[in-house]
Amino acid sequence: MTGTTPAVAESPRALTSPRAAARRTPAPVRTAPRFDPQALRARWLQVASEDPAALERAAEVGVDFSPASGRVWETDDHVYLPVVATYRRGERIEREVLMLALSPERVVTLQPSRHYPIFDKAIARMRRTPRLTQTSYGVTYALLYALNEAAERVIHHASDLLEDMSDQIEEATLGYDRRGREIGVTDMQGTISRMNRAEEIVSSTQESQLSLARAARHLRSEIADTDPVLASLVETLIADVDGVKEHASFEHDKVRYLQQAIMTSLDVKQNQIVKVFTIITAVFLPPTLITSFYGMNFTRMPELEWELGFPWVVLVTLVAAVIPLVYIKRRGWLR
Template sequence: MYLPVVATYRQGERIARETLVFALSPDRVATLQPTRHYPIFDKAIARMRRTPRLVQSSYGVMYALVYALNEAAERVIHHASDLLEEMSDQIEEATLGYDRRGREIGVTDMQGTISRMNRAEEIVSSTQESQLSLARAARHLRSEIADTDPVLAGLVETLIADIDGVKEHASFEHDKVRYLQQAIMTSLDVKQNQIVKVFTIITAVFLPPTLITSFYGMNFTRMPELEWELGFPWIVLVTLVAAVIPLVYIKRRGWLR
């Protein structure tokens, strides 16, 4: 029986993802792996030393190897969860719209946080795929054991439950990442809409004075206001009133909130 699995594990600050293949028979198990010494399987070797009965059959060895891969995936999920916790303050600031100094947060300020969140989502998605392949391998192993070794069959049943538990944890973290991404993008969209609203209000306030000045910028031969002694103060007053009227209207409509 040939069982391909996807291994996801943490290597320092880097998350590695590789495909392994198990060849399982009743008397032996072989692995197709990237290197002769595969660090993940050190945990499997240690478990077999603690439980010598596992090395009495190829199924026990296979159980220990799959168990080690599941533990490696679980550590990856905890790493992704820690990344999200480290970004919690920045995410809260983005949601509120201001940093600790009271300065408004823009899109540029959140690029680093958004990039790290995308990385966390990629890690979680890779782990979900790994758990699907591990669950398949563990179920095939359980079917091969059948009733020949009830103790080992019970261990494999527990392993299947653990694999499903890690997969559910990964699904929870994936939903969390998506929610936080949506919260940040919504906050930034609201901020951009506020900026557009400010420019719209400024345009509305200065449009009537601009219209008045455009009239008096025309080269007409006869303009009575130019010969009037109070012409300039009068035009200034009319321009000021024309600017205040839209502002009062906008304020009464509640568009400044």
């Protein structure tokens, strides 16, 4: 005989136990903050330097950039931070000075135009991390982060310029091109000009990083201990700014070394040319002296009436040319 297993009924105590209730009750779902453009506009005011209306709006919130005039300036409500922006636009490297007016309520940026391409990176960062828009300090962090990223791309561009010139630099240091022809100063003018351009780019980036590091340290001091998470992000940003600055210093030293190597190679080549002319002058100076002596119009010159006078003068001239040549060769000046 077959039978079915009776269902086991749960006891009232089991139905009302806290553990069972916890299994039945769904846990609350935590929603991450979403990016709010209105909140960002409340925290960040962009002022174009050539827009009088924007300057008036900044004045309404107590911001006046004129006393700062490109230096760190503090008032009762704001701290003004100058930042040098270095970024790449196509094949050109642009350099501009921005001003940030920072207060606990908002940050105001004085920039060349209403839409500043560098800050697109900052907006993207705030979209990924919406909590940054909750305070003016978070928005300022995103702006400095974008400026640092732009400077890093400039340094990579300068490094790529040097890599593209590696073959030309190698030929310059060796002194010969691929066809075995000696390279002169005229052949290296284009390479030297591009290297000077790379040095200028790196120097501009170094200046930019100094201003960024100063602004980031001021931001860290403003945050203090009010927001440990944001303070940690700013500490990481300061380390990144220093890292880009060290990279720029390395590239600057590299450019200087290559410039010195090329100039040394060209100086050696010019010295060799001068040495060749010096040797030629030393070899032909004694024969020239003898020729000048016998070119004088004296009334009485016995050698003119001597039968072996001409062969003797030729022999003396040849010996006078060989003696300095032998001396120069023994001294090793021909190497």
